[in-house]
Each structure stands twice: as structure tokens, then as C-alpha cells.
Amino acid sequence: xxxxxxxxxxxxxxxxxxxxxxxxxxxxxxxxxxxxxxxxxxxxxxxxxxxxxxxxxxxxxxxxxxxxxxxxxxxxxxxxxxxxxxxxxxxxxxxxxxxxxxxxxxxxxxxxxxxxxxxxxxxxxxxxxxxxxxxxxxxxxxxxxxxxxxxxxxxxxxxxxxxxxxxxxxxxxxxxxxxxxxxxxxxxxxxxxxxxxxxxxxxxxxxxxxxxxxxxxxxxxxxxxxxxxxxxxxxxxxxxxxxxxxxxxxxxxxxxxxxxxxxxxxxxxxxxxxxxxxxxxxxxxxxxxxxxxxxxxxxxxxxxxxxxxxxxxxxxxxxxxxxxxxxxxxxxxxxxxxxxxxxxxxxxxxxxxxxxxxxxxxxxxxxxxxxxxxxxxxxxxxxxxxxxxxxxxxxxxxxxxxxxxxxxxxxxxxxxxxxxxx
Amino acid sequence: xxxxxxxxxxxxxxxxxxxxxxxxxxxxxxxxxxxxxxxxxxxxxxxxxxxxxxxxxxxxxxxxxxxxxxxxxxxxxxxxxxxxxxxxxxxxxxxxxxxxxxxxxxxxxxxxxxxxxxxxxxxxxxxxxxxxxxxxxxxxxxxxxxxxxxxxxxxxxxxxxxxxxxxxxxxxxxxxxxxxxxxxxxxxxxxxxxxxxxxxxxxxxxxxxxxxxxxxxxxxxxxxxxxxxxxxxxxxxxxxxxxxxxxxxxxxxxxxxxxxxxxxxxxxxxxxxxxxxxxxxxxxxxxxxxxxxxxxxxxxxxxxxxxxxxxxxxxxxxxxxxxxxxxxxxxxxxxxxxxxxxxxxxxxxxxxxxxxxxxxxxxxxxxxxxxxxxxxxxxxxxxxxxxxxxxxxxxxxxxxxxxxxxxxxxxxxxxxxxxxxx
Numbered sequence: 001x002x003x004x005x006x007x008x009x010x011x012x013x014x015x016x017x018x019x020x021x022x023x024x025x026x027x028x029x030x031x032x033x034x035x036x037x038x039x040x041x042x043x044x045x046x047x048x049x050x051x052x053x054x055x056x057x058x059x060x061x062x063x064x065x066x067x068x069x070x071x072x073x074x075x076x077x078x079x080x081x082x083x084x085x086x087x088x089x090x091x092x093x094x095x096x097x098x099x100x101x102x103x104x105x106x107x108x109x110x111x112x113x114x115x116x117x118x119x120x121x122x123x124x125x126x127x128x129x130x131x132x133x134x135x136x137x138x139x140x141x142x143x144x145x146x147x148x149x150x151x152x153x154x155x156x157x158x159x160x161x162x163x164x165x166x167x168x169x170x171x172x173x174x175x176x177x178x179x180x181x182x183x184x185x186x187x188x189x190x191x192x193x194x195x196x197x198x199x200x201x202x203x204x205x206x207x208x209x210x211x212x213x214x215x216x217x218x219x220x221x222x223x224x225x226x227x228x229x230x231x232x233x234x235x236x237x238x239x240x241x242x243x244x245x246x247x248x249x250x251x252x253x254x255x256x257x258x259x260x261x262x263x264x265x266x267x268x269x270x271x272x273x274x275x276x277x278x279x280x281x282x283x284x285x286x287x288x289x290x291x292x293x294x295x296x297x298x299x300x301x302x303x304x305x306x307x308x309x310x311x312x313x314x315x316x317x318x319x320x321x322x323x324x325x326x327x328x329x330x331x332x333x334x335x336x337x338x339x340x341x342x343x344x345x346x347x348x349x350x351x352x353x354x355x356x357x358x359x360x361x362x363x364x365x366x367x368x369x370x371x372x373x374x375x376x377x378x379x380x381x382x383x384x385x386x387x388x389x390x391x392x393x394x395x396x397x398x399x400x401x402x403x404x405x406x407x408x409x410x411x412x413x414x415x416x417x418x419x420x421x422x
Numbered sequence: 423x424x425x426x427x428x429x430x431x432x433x434x435x436x437x438x439x440x441x442x443x444x445x446x447x448x449x450x451x452x453x454x455x456x457x458x459x460x461x462x463x464x465x466x467x468x469x470x471x472x473x474x475x476x477x478x479x480x481x482x483x484x485x486x487x488x489x490x491x492x493x494x495x496x497x498x499x500x501x502x503x504x505x506x507x508x509x510x511x512x513x514x515x516x517x518x519x520x521x522x523x524x525x526x527x528x529x530x531x532x533x534x535x536x537x538x539x540x541x542x543x544x545x546x547x548x549x550x551x552x553x554x555x556x557x558x559x560x561x562x563x564x565x566x567x568x569x570x571x572x573x574x575x576x577x578x579x580x581x582x583x584x585x586x587x588x589x590x591x592x593x594x595x596x597x598x599x600x601x602x603x604x605x606x607x608x609x610x611x612x613x614x615x616x617x618x619x620x621x622x623x624x625x626x627x628x629x630x631x632x633x634x635x636x637x638x639x640x641x642x643x644x645x646x647x648x649x650x651x652x653x654x655x656x657x658x659x660x661x662x663x664x665x666x667x668x669x670x671x672x673x674x675x676x677x678x679x680x681x682x683x684x685x686x687x688x689x690x691x692x693x694x695x696x697x698x699x700x701x702x703x704x705x706x707x708x709x710x711x712x713x714x715x716x717x718x719x720x721x722x723x724x725x726x727x728x729x730x731x732x733x734x735x736x737x738x739x740x741x742x743x744x745x746x747x748x749x750x751x752x753x754x755x756x757x758x759x760x761x762x763x764x765x766x767x768x769x770x771x772x773x774x775x776x777x778x779x780x781x782x783x784x785x786x787x788x789x790x791x792x793x794x795x796x797x798x799x800x801x802x803x804x805x806x807x808x809x810x811x812x813x814x815x816x817x818x819x820x821x822x823x824x825x826x827x828x829x830x831x832x833x834x835x836x837x838x839x840x841x842x843x844x
Binding site: 015018019098100104106113114192196197211212215217218219235238241242244245246249339357361362363365366367368369370371372373374376377378382383384394395396397399400409410411412413414415416417418419420421 | 437440441520522526528535536614618619634637641660663667668671779784785788790792793795798800804805806816818819821822832833834835837838842843
């Protein structure tokens with residue numbers, strides 16, 4: 001099928017899917033989960049081929065791991081579909097309704113967004129997550145995965161489509177753009193009138209390319225240069241645990257912390273403690289004073305790596321076992337630093353000061369602002385949204401973790417008895 | 423001020439405006455209304471210059487009328503600001519809040535969208551409407567009006583800023599891009615990181631140019647190829663009144679009807695009645711059978727103009743005293759025609775059949791679907807939103823008339839007591 005035919009077929013399928021009730025959609029998703037289970041061997045075999053090729057081609061180990069499927073991860077995919085089945089149907093919800101002075105009754109009703117396209121890298125579980133959320137929201141979806149995951153995605157798509165057919169669903173509502181050519185992406189980016197939204201999910205380069213070239217609305221995801229500010233009143237023991245968690249638990253995630261800001265009045269004690277806590281696992285890049293505190297003779301273990309930070313460190317999303325450290329003389333300075341260098345993703349203050357917590361949450365401009373918790377909780381699953389489509393870092397339409405609701409729009413339904421405008 | 427300095431100044435002002443309470447914002451807006459009144463003579467004088475230049479330059483009369491300000495229209499601007507003052511503050515509203523299994527308390531709070539830019543044509547009252555909505559929503563706004571309205575907009579901006587200063591407001595939160603050069607628009611379209619949303623408001627060409635070139639999120643407005651379907655069970659007398667209203671009351675508006683679809687079983691009687699009703703005021707462009715019904719000897723007044731419609735007529739937003747007429751053999755055919763040629767703006771069914779009304783509203787894909795009312799009601803004021811920023815015809819972020827809420831986004835506020843992710 002050419003991509004143009006695919007667009008047409010998705011649009012036509014979406015018009016039918018939009019009319020399906022929850023019962024029908026959940027039944028079809030249940031059959032998809034069963035089909036993924038039934039096709040498990042074929043999916044794992046296809047994936048093994050992708051993994052082998054990627055490793056032979058010199059792909060980084062962390063990326064190969066993202067690409068890898070195994071029985072446990074297939075179980076995860078199946079559970080993910082079951083989670084989506086349990087979610088309320090977002091469609092048909094009336095979020096407002098009122099009568100106008102001349103007697104028109106206006107209702108605002110949630111309807112499917114339409115046809116979505118997701119352009120993503122490596123992880124084949126995104127294929128199933130994005131499909132199942134889209135289907136539940138009554139949206140058709142075009143999947144454009146990375147070429148490295150092509151065989152895995154094809155095998156998954158085969159299972160999804162067979163499941164839909166067995167479950168009385170609409171199998172044309174999902175399609176894989178699998179020519180592997182770059183011009184295919186350009187066609188998607190230019191598909192005005194066919195695609196209602198494009199969701200790029202992946203590295204900075206991918207997102208930049210999509211934003212710069214798309215003529216279809218885009219929801220940007222992902223880039224997270226996240227901060228934790230340790231205020232003077234913070235519980236220091238807990239602060240160490242939160243920073244460790246936010247940095248080490250999954251450094252490649254967009255909600256991992258990249259820079260820690262420490263209040264001047266506790267810095268001399270706290271920063272060496274932080275150094276001891278992370279020594280041998282995380283490289284620290286400090287401003288001048290932090291480095292001085294960290295290099296005091298005899299205090300720190302020899303395996304701690306400390307480097308001087310420069311302007312670029314404040315801007316960098318390391319996605320690695322590296323943490324920038326900066327001393328600030330006030331809450332004000334911390335907020336200014338975050339609003340200047342942050343990517344409006346997830347920002348945390350650790351404090352016991354009520355006024356400071358309030359001020360931080362009000363003035364920091366980000367999708368998620370935390371008081372006394374790890375930034376790692378910015379995630380659709382952790383928020384209770386079921387699966388997630390990604391984390392929006394833009395301000396229009398959706399912000400933060402995107403679940404089902406991000407795939408809906410509204411329709412105004414107006415009922416009259418012959419009104420004309422005066 | 424260069425445009426780059428303007429971006430910086432707007433962003434800085436917005437950060438401060440975001441923290442203002444309703445009381446302060448309303449007080450500043452009240453002072454702006456007073457200042458517009460106080461500067462009335464200067465504004466009218468500046469506008470007279472714009473109007474004279476436009477007329478001398480050969481601008482169409484209808485467009486000159488859109489450009490024109492007079493005492494009554496200034497009163498309208500002042501009343502518009504008073505309407506916005508009366509609206510609830512959209513900021514700070516908590517639209518959801520819940521506790522996660524590990525004890526995090528998550529709230530979703532409405533916050534200002536940030537810095538908006540509006541690129542618009544002719545009508546100077548948009549300057550005041552867009553500013554007052556933006557200010558109330560805590561957004562800074564960059565106004566880029568047409569060069570034809572430059573003096574009017576400068577005079578209005580002067581009044582707005584003086585009002586803000588007198589009322590203790592933040593005058594740097596509004597700015598006019600007034601170099602008149604096209605490259606200025608390109609700079610706005612490329613201002614990633616400075617502008618959060620661009621709202622183009624005007625003709626097809628303007629909107630196309632913005633959508634194709636913007637690297638900042640855009641909300642498309644306006645194009646309305648709207649339909650009215652007269653079902654076989656419609657009250658025909660009322661149908662004539664509704665169609666007349668939707669076509670004649672303001673043909674240049676995006677919510678005016680462009681094509682009427684008539685059920686075959688009533689067409690032979692209804693279409694000649696429609697012809698008589700609109701004769702001398704509206705040119706009809708009919709499909710073959712409609713034309714035959716309209717040309718039956720002796721039935722119609724001589725001043726009725728009837729032409730044969732072609733494919734292009736179904737696609738055209740006339741914005742003029744022209745109406746396309748097509749006979750359809752079923753509700754199904756009417757819905758298919760609308761979903762094929764419509765611009766997803768405003769679509770109406772006139773019927774007394776409950777099932778047909780329900781089917782039409784479910785299956786027609788548009789921002790506003792009407793049962794038994796004129797499409798002309800698609801309007802922020804008519805909906806009770808106060809002023810409007812335009813009517814979104816896209817599906818993401820905002821759909822249909824856009825009032826204050828379209829200028830907000832959300833922030834998740836997460837409060838914990840030291841949680842880390844497991």
C-alpha cells in the first residue's frame with residue numbers, strides 16, 4: 001500500500017472506529033492481547049533478528065537493551081493492553097453544558113482526535129502502547145518506528161491486526177509505515193488533512209526534525225533537563241535518597257535529574273555527603289565552590305570523579321551517570337536558574353519551608369513541579385493514566401504525561417428549535 | 423525595540439503577569455477601558471487616516487468597513503473589555519486532583535499558556551479583544567495586525583499601555599509588531615522558546631503561510647465551508663428562515679452557510695420556495711436537478727439568479743451572497759458530502775426526526791454540530807465566552823470558539839514526603 005492509500009484507509013477506518021462503543025473497543029483490545037500472546041514465539045524470533053543485526057552494527061548496549069524483547073517484556077505488553085482495557089472510555093464525556101439566553105442548549109462532548117501518527121525510536125513496546133491507547137480513544141494510528149526495530153514491529157503489527165479481526169475490531173485503524181526511507185517521514189510530516197496530530201518520541205534530533213518540517217500539528221515530547229533544589233530546610237538524609245533515585249534509578253529517562261542546586265547555607269556539609277553517596281557511580285560536575293567543597297582533603301572516597309562545570313553543563317540533558325551541582329544563594333536564584341536552563345519538564349524542591357515550597361511551585365514554569373519527591377514520577381503509569389504516549393514538554397493541547405485524554409478533542413453539540421441570529 | 427528584545431521583554435513581563443491575582447488584572451483592565459475612552463479622539467483620528475489611505479488605495483468596500491472605527495465601535499471595544507473583566511479568572515482552577523498508591527498528591531492546575539502572538543487582518547477591535555483576553559489569562563501578547571490598520575493599532579496600543587500603567591498593570595505584557603515588513607512575520611513564526619502559540623486570524627492565504635512556515639505551535643482559525651441539511655421532516659417555514667439568516671445576515675463571516683443540502687423527497691417543493699425567499703439577494707448555484715426545479719416556468723421571480731454548480735462550488739467558502747444547493751437522496755449522503763467537503767467548522771441539520779438528528783451529530787466531524795438552529799451562532803460571544811480569539815478549526819488544544827480557556831495550559835503540582843521511585 002502506498003502511503004497515500006494508507007492515509008485514506010486510516011481516515012476511513014477512524015470514522016468507523018469513532019462510532020464504536022466501549023464494549024466493542026475493549027473486546028477487540030482483549031483479542032489483541034490474546035493474539036500477542038499467541039504470536040509470542042514469532043515476535044521474539046523477529047526481535048532476535050533485529051537485536052542481532054543491531055549488535056553486529058555496533059549499536060550501543062543501552063540502545064540494544066531498549067530494542068530487546070523477552071518473555072517478561074511480552075508479558076508487560078499484554079499487561080499494558082489489559083491496563084488500557086480497564087481505563088474508562090474517554091469518548092462521549094460531556095465536560096460542560098449550558099443554555100444560552102435565546103434557548104440554545106450547548107454541550108461540549110469529548111470525541112476522538114482523529115488520525116494520529118507516532119514517530120519513535122527503538123522500543124517495540126511503544127508500538128503496542130501507542131496502538132492500544134489510540135484504539136481505546138477511537139483514533140486510528142500510523143506507527144513509524146525505527147528501522148532497527150522493523151522486524152519486531154512488523155511481527156507485533158501482524159498480531160495486533162489478527163487480534164482486531166478475531167475480536168470484531170477494525171484492523172485498518174492501525175498501520176505501520178515500514179518502507180524505512182526518510183522520505184516516508186517527510187510524507188507523514190506534510191500530510192495535512194489526513195493526519196490530525198504527530199507525536200515524535202525519541203532523541204533531540206528526531207524531535208527537532210519533526211518540529212521544523214511538520215505542517216501537521218505536533219506535540220513535542222521528551223527533552224528533560226530536570227533539576228532538584230535542596231533548600232536549607234530540607235531533610236538532608238531524604239534529600240540524598242531522592243537525588244540518588246532521580247539520578248541513578250534510570251539515568252536514560254527524560255525525568256531523571258541532571259542538575260542539583262544546593263542552598264549556600266547547607267552546601268559545605270551537604271555537597272560532600274552527596275559526593276560520598278554517589279562516589280563510584282556518578283560523575284559530578286560542580287561550580288567552583290562545589291568543587292572546592294568536594295576536593296577538601298581526606299573527606300571523600302578516591303573513586304569519586306569531580307569535574308568543573310561550565311555553562312554547557314547547565315544546559316545539558318546528560319541521560320547518563322553524570323550530575324551537575326551548583327550552589328545558589330537563595331530560592332530566587334534557584335528558580336531563575338531553572339526557568340533559564342530547564343526544559344519545562346519536571347522540577348523539584350526539597351524543603352520543609354511552606355512558603356518556599358509554594359513560591360517554587362508557583363514560579364517554576366514546568367509541566368510537573370514537585371515538593372519533596374523524586375522527579376522520576378513524571379510518567380503516565382505512575383500518574384495512574386495507564387500506558388502513556390509520551391510526556392509533552394509543550395504547552396498547547398497536552399502537558400506532562402499523555403494518556404487517553406491527549407487523544408481526544410471536543411465537539412460542541414448545539415440543539416435549538418429554529419433559532420436565528422439577530 | 424528590535425523584535426528579539428520584544429520577545430525577551432514579553433517573556434519577562436509574562437512571568438510577572440502569571441503571578442497577578444484576579445483583582446489586580448481586573449483593575450488594570452478597567453483602567454485600560456477608561457484609557458480607550460479617554461483617547462477616543464486620537465484613536466478615531468488615527469483610524470480615519472488608515473481608512474482614507476485604504477479607500478484611496480482601492481480597498482474593497484467591505485474590507486474598508488471592517489477597518490473603520492467610529493464612536494459606536496469604540497463603545498463596543500470598551501464594552502468588550504468590561505465583559506472580559508466580568509469573566510471568571512481561568513487561572514488557578516484545579517481541574518483534577520488525586521492521591522497515588524505511594525502517597526503522592528497530584529493536582530492539575532490551570533496556568534497561563536505563556537506568550538501568545540496573534541497575526542490578523544484589518545479589524546482594529548481584534549487588537550483590544552485579543553489583548554484583554556490574553557491579559558486576563560495571564561498571557562503576554564504580541565500583536566501583528568495588518569499594515570492597513572497600523573495607525574489605528576498604534577493609537578489603540580498607546581491607550582492600552584497607558585491604561586495598564588495607570589491601573590498598576592504590567593504594560594510590557596503587550597506589544598505591537600509594527601515594522602510592516604514581511605520578514606517580521608517570519609521572525610515571529612520562527613521564535614521557538616519565546617512564543618508559546620501563534621494564532622493566525624484572517625484569510626486562507628494568511629493561515630496557509632503561517633501553518634507552512636511556523637516552527638512554533640499554531641492554532642488554525644477560521645475557514646468555514648459550512649452546510650445546512652434540510653431533512654425531509656424539517657419545518658420548511660423555519661428552514662427558510664434559518665437558511666436566510668445563515669446566508670444573508672453576515673455573508674463574510676466564517677460561520678455563514680455556503681451549501682444547502684436538501685432531501686430529495688421535499689426538494690421539488692422546497693427548493694423553489696428557497697429561490698423565492700432569496701431572489702434578488704443571493705445567487706444560487708445548483709446541481710442539475712435543483713436547477714431544473716428552480717427553472718420551472720412561471721414559478722420563480724425574474725430577479726433570481728441561478729447557475730449550474732460544479733465540483734469547485736462544493737469546496738468553496740464564498741464569503742459572499744452566493745449559495746450552493748444540492749439534492750441528496752438520504753441522510754447518509756448528506757453526512758458523506760459534509761465530511762468530504764466541509765472544513766470541520768459548523769454544520770447543521772434541520773429536522774424533526776430524532777434518529778436523524780442523533781446520527782448527524784454523531785457522524786459529522788466538525789467543531790460545532792447544530793440541530794435546528796443557524797450556523798451563525800458559532801461565536802465566542804454567542805456561546806457566552808465573552809470576547810473571542812477566533813474559531814479553531816483544528817483539533818488539538820482548542821476547537822470551535824476560543825475564549826479565555828484557550829489561553830491556558832496545565833501544570834501538575836505533586837506533593838510528597840520524600841517518595842522515591844521503586
